[in-house]
Amino acid sequence: MKRRDFLSNFSTVTGAALLSAHAPGWAQAVAQRASSVQDRILILIELKGGNDGLNTVVPYADPAYYQLRNTIGIKPEELLKLDEKVGLHSDLKAMLPMWEKNELAIVQGVGYPEANLSHFRSIEIWETSSKANEYLSDGWVTRAMRAGLGGKRKYTAEGVLIGMNDFGPLIGAKAVSLNDPAAFVNQSRLARVHEQATATQNPALRYLLKVENEISQAADGLRGDKYAFNTVFPTGQFGNSVAAASQIVASQQIDKAGGVPVMCLTLGSFDTHQNQQGTHAGLLKQLAEGMAALKSALTELGAWDRTLVMTFSEFGRRAKQNSSGGTDHGTAAPHFITGGAVQGGLYGKAPDLNRLDGNQNVLYTTDFRQIYTTVAQQWWGVNSDVVVHGRFDGIRFLRS
Amino acid sequence: MLNPTQMTSQQARHLLVRTGFAPTQAEVDKLVGKSAQQAVSDIITAAVAAKPKYPVPAFVSQPPPTPANQLKTVDERQEQRRAQIAEGVEIKAWWLREMLETPTPLAERMALFWHNHFATSQQKVVSSQAMWRQNQLFRTQALGSFASLLHGVSKDPAMLVYLDAANSRRESPNENFAREVMELFTLGEATQGGGYNEQDIKEVARAFTGWSVDRDDFSFKYRERIHDIFSKTVLGKVGNFNGDDVLNIMLAQAACGEFIVGKLWKEFVSPVPDTMEVKRIAKRFAQSGYAIDIALADLFVTDAFWAESNRGSLIKSPVDLVVGSVRQFGFSYSDVLPFVLKTAQLGQNLLMPPNVKGWPGYTDWINATTLLERKSFTQQLFRSIEPVANSSMNPEMNPEKNTTKGRMAKFKVGKAEATMALDVDAFLRPYGGRADGVPNDALKTTLAGVLLASAATQNIANGTVGAAYLRTLTLDPAYQLK
Numbered sequence: 001m002k003r004r005d006f007l008s009n010f011s012t013v014t015g016a017a018l019l020s021a022h023a024p025g026w027a028q029a030v031a032q033r034a035s036s037v038q039d040r041i042l043i044l045i046e047l048k049g050g051n052d053g054l055n056t057v058v059p060y061a062d063p064a065y066y067q068l069r070n071t072i073g074i075k076p077e078e079l080l081k082l083d084e085k086v087g088l089h090s091d092l093k094a095m096l097p098m099w100e101k102n103e104l105a106i107v108q109g110v111g112y113p114e115a116n117l118s119h120f121r122s123i124e125i126w127e128t129s130s131k132a133n134e135y136l137s138d139g140w141v142t143r144a145m146r147a148g149l150g151g152k153r154k155y156t157a158e159g160v161l162i163g164m165n166d167f168g169p170l171i172g173a174k175a176v177s178l179n180d181p182a183a184f185v186n187q188s189r190l191a192r193v194h195e196q197a198t199a200t201q202n203p204a205l206r207y208l209l210k211v212e213n214e215i216s217q218a219a220d221g222l223r224g225d226k227y228a229f230n231t232v233f234p235t236g237q238f239g240n241s242v243a244a245a246s247q248i249v250a251s252q253q254i255d256k257a258g259g260v261p262v263m264c265l266t267l268g269s270f271d272t273h274q275n276q277q278g279t280h281a282g283l284l285k286q287l288a289e290g291m292a293a294l295k296s297a298l299t300e301l302g303a304w305d306r307t308l309v310m311t312f313s314e315f316g317r318r319a320k321q322n323s324s325g326g327t328d329h330g331t332a333a334p335h336f337i338t339g340g341a342v343q344g345g346l347y348g349k350a351p352d353l354n355r356l357d358g359n360q361n362v363l364y365t366t367d368f369r370q371i372y373t374t375v376a377q378q379w380w381g382v383n384s385d386v387v388v389h390g391r392f393d394g395i396r397f398l399r400s
Numbered sequence: 401m402l403n404p405t406q407m408t409s410q411q412a413r414h415l416l417v418r419t420g421f422a423p424t425q426a427e428v429d430k431l432v433g434k435s436a437q438q439a440v441s442d443i444i445t446a447a448v449a450a451k452p453k454y455p456v457p458a459f460v461s462q463p464p465p466t467p468a469n470q471l472k473t474v475d476e477r478q479e480q481r482r483a484q485i486a487e488g489v490e491i492k493a494w495w496l497r498e499m500l501e502t503p504t505p506l507a508e509r510m511a512l513f514w515h516n517h518f519a520t521s522q523q524k525v526v527s528s529q530a531m532w533r534q535n536q537l538f539r540t541q542a543l544g545s546f547a548s549l550l551h552g553v554s555k556d557p558a559m560l561v562y563l564d565a566a567n568s569r570r571e572s573p574n575e576n577f578a579r580e581v582m583e584l585f586t587l588g589e590a591t592q593g594g595g596y597n598e599q600d601i602k603e604v605a606r607a608f609t610g611w612s613v614d615r616d617d618f619s620f621k622y623r624e625r626i627h628d629i630f631s632k633t634v635l636g637k638v639g640n641f642n643g644d645d646v647l648n649i650m651l652a653q654a655a656c657g658e659f660i661v662g663k664l665w666k667e668f669v670s671p672v673p674d675t676m677e678v679k680r681i682a683k684r685f686a687q688s689g690y691a692i693d694i695a696l697a698d699l700f701v702t703d704a705f706w707a708e709s710n711r712g713s714l715i716k717s718p719v720d721l722v723v724g725s726v727r728q729f730g731f732s733y734s735d736v737l738p739f740v741l742k743t744a745q746l747g748q749n750l751l752m753p754p755n756v757k758g759w760p761g762y763t764d765w766i767n768a769t770t771l772l773e774r775k776s777f778t779q780q781l782f783r784s785i786e787p788v789a790n791s792s793m794n795p796e797m798n799p800e801k802n803t804t805k806g807r808m809a810k811f812k813v814g815k816a817e818a819t820m821a822l823d824v825d826a827f828l829r830p831y832g833g834r835a836d837g838v839p840n841d842a843l844k845t846t847l848a849g850v851l852l853a854s855a856a857t858q859n860i861a862n863g864t865v866g867a868a869y870l871r872t873l874t875l876d877p878a879y880q881l882k
Contacts, residue, residue, distance in 0.1 A: 119756075
């Protein structure tokens with residue numbers, strides 16, 4: 001896609017106009033952070049399949065939890081206690097130093113009204129930041145690009161998806177997917193630049209040409225020597241993804257054109273309908289060790305302070321376990337946010353386990369769009385109404 | 401009506417590529433001049449009667465392995481898992497070989513369609529024999545009755561394990577299968593016309609309790625003790641339903657036929673189904689007792705199927721690309737394993753779909769990584785048989801043996817290796833070309849028409865000859881279309 005297509009886009013123009021003409025307080029505040037907006041990085045980690053929030057951040061002081069989880073409930077003594085009410089699953093221990101350093105925010109009870117329990121529909125709601133009954137074609141990050149973020153610099157790519165087959169929150173953006181940056185650059189010579197890509201009538205062909213163009217552009221920005229990290233990355237697919245993300249950050253130069261403002265990683269499957277304990281523990285361990293390695297690598301690069309890492313997932317799981325030692329699809333769940341600019345701590349309210357909805361699911365207490373609102377306003381300084389598609393109160397998880 | 405009474409070469413090619421894999425010129429020539437109606441009928445009749453070409457893999461007839469929970473040591477369990485995975489690769493290789501050599505490609509496309517529709521992954525099921533049996537179910541009902549197929553799949557041990565139905569008990573039923581059988585197998589997403597709610601899912605889950613698997617031989621087993629015998633309410637119907645009853649309730653919904661026909665439309669016709677046409681075909685489909693061949697016959701003669709505007713409107717799946725490339729050019733090969741690994745690398749690992757929704761297809765096949773991998777596939781395919789300027793530099797990589805079957809060379813993917821050959825002269829001869837000749841303008845136009853489903857997007861350097869010319873054509877993004 002060409003930059004002029006970008007500028008001709010209506011929402012870009014409105015987004016930019018809104019910013020310059022009526023720059024609200026938060027848009028000015030955003031400029032005061034140590035790093036400039038265009039150097040900031042957002043790393044999204046998708047917990048694919050629906051993570052069991054109740055066994056991730058465990059409300060161990062609530063007897064209702066142990067009634068609902070009669071065989072898979074985690075005993076208080078096995079938890080990493082955060083306060084007198086909740087404790088982390090012990091396989092998250094690699095994340096404990098972030099908590100202790102006061103840069104791990106845990107937002108509790110994150111969901112949305114009229115939750116849809118289909119994997120595929122619910123993740124779409126999260127990724128496009130829509131209402132439950134509303135179908136939007138662009139990802140929420142894509143809308144941030146159009147609201148002004150994309151115009152702040154000529155990025156290498158608006159986003160990179162690592163080890164993912166879909167575009168998730170970057171649907172519609174100038175994003176590339178790759179597994180390993182060096183291999184990607186090496187193979188990119190097979191792609192050509194197509195000047196007339198957008199004029200093509202056939203949508204399938206237009207899409208192919210767009211992907212080719214994005215490959216060429218991204219490869220130009222990702223070329224370069226491999227950075228030798230001291231950080232030891234965990235083995236396995238998620239560890240590889242974290243290493244790839246760190247390499248991409250290493251190729252980015254402060255205050256220069258290029259760079260990748262958003263990356264998406266995926267880990268799963270968290271769809272634990274049966275005998276979930278071992279599987280869930282293994283996944284949480286990968287998550288925590290991956291996050292810790294990410295922090296270590298980005299700290300080496302001096303990039304941790306300009307990086308924000310957030311988890312997301314289509315839903316949490318049913319409060320009451322099923323008879324096969326697993327949990328069915330649920331609604332709200334806690335999510336992790338970390339980074340050098342994050343003010344650690346517990347945010348939002350843990351759902352009341354004595355007050356479940358008609359499907360025996362917990363009631364959400366924080367709308368996921370509140371988190372997006374904060375990212376839009378305080379991390380990117382763009383109009384959050386456009387990004388989240390609605391107006392929500394942010395959450396103050398960033399240091400001011 | 402747009403379906404032609406006397407098909408041209410391009411129309412015959414379109415019919416063959418859409419209902420099978422990219423055809424050879426000989427396959428196209430056989431259909432030229434025939435009516436589309438007749439050709440469709442012939443293709444479907446042949447697919448209904450299809451039989452596999454190769455004998456079943458040996459492991460299939462061996463006694464079932466010891467259930468994993470009866471194995472004593474971790475080593476034993478790991479060893480068994482490795483054996484199961486290796487047998488799974490045997491199934492994939494067997495299937496891919498059938499696809500590469502079948503005279504009835506529609507039968508294979510439909511078996512793959514149902515594998516994708518009733519997506520089940522060996523990663524969770526583990527048992528290779530169960531995966532094989534499920535594949536046989538897809539083959540026998542590929543163009544048979546969707547109703548029988550649905551009932552069959554719902555009692556299929558691989559599915560029962562994959563969606564956790566096998567351990568679902570009346571005290572607290574597991575909803576996984578109940579939800580997906582409605583959302584993904586019969587009615588579609590609840591808010592997109594599916595017409596059911598969360599309570600229906602719970603009731604359906606109760607009806608399926610007791611449908612389980614005998615772990616000794618991995619066969620279907622009804623366990624009465626754990627079945628919920630009480631009354632259920634499903635989509636407004638009340639009764640003491642079991643699993644078969646609730647499947648019949650789903651089959652009685654108009655949404656069911658429409659959902660399946662809509663999905664077949666996206667597979668064979670165009671990315672955006674015509675709602676009126678889908679309703680019309682779905683009605684006949686349901687009235688026929690869900691005869692899949694009838695729905696296909698209707699789809700293949702719709703105006704949309706034959707509309708010029710829909711040519712090249714679909715994107716080849718990895719299987720389409722790999723199988724179609726080998727078939728169309730007439731590559732010979734000593735082993736299919738590299739192709740098994742290649743389709744997996746391109747995002748379609750047979751027997752291991754990404755999740756219960758299967759491979760979403762269309763533009764979801766393509767991202768920066770997979771597009772580059774697709775291009776390097778055909779690049780590698782041709783490079784291996786092309787003469788190299790300085791072959792003495794690297795004789796091993798390019799032995800450049802000229803045989804009667806064309807140049808032979810090694811084709812490697814990961815650890816899998818095959819010897820391949822292509823007779824470039826034989827491929828070009830019907831179009832008046834030669835392996836050592838620079839194509840003239842007329843030949844260039846013909847070759848683009850043969851290999852690309854829409855106009856070429858890039859020019860090929862003057863002086864490009866034979867195999868290199870063909871290779872360059874396959875690197876055009878239009879080669880990914882069908």
